[in-house]
Amino acid sequence: YTASMHSSTMAAIGTAFIWVFFPTFVMDPPALTSKICPTAIYTTPITVLYGLASSTIMAISTSFVLNEKLMIRDLLHGPVAGGIAVASAGYYITNPVWGILIGSVAGIIQPVINYF
Secondary structure, three states: OOOOHHHHHHHHHHHHHHHHHHHHHOOOHHHHOOOOOOOHHHHHHHHHHHHHHHHHHHHHHHHHHHHOOOOHHHHHHHHHHHHHHHHHHHHHOOOHHHHHHHHHHHHHHHHHHHHO
């Protein structure tokens, strides 16, 4: 399919909004002040940012490996996949390394699904 200029622009704006607002969106104060992880209110946005960054890097890398060029859809969908994957676990991920690993796996899976 071919994307119009308008839809690509809107997708890029949406990805920028995810980078800016999603880490603070997943901070749910009543849930984050539970006894599961008392420091989750501080570690959750950092973990989500690491997940967004690692999924973006892995989506770009996987796109280059599979297509031999950067596909813009992979650049736009990679952060979404990583952000959703990391944020769905929310405050249960207390170590940012897990955010990096989960985001990397999501960033690899997304271009592979688009390729096949």
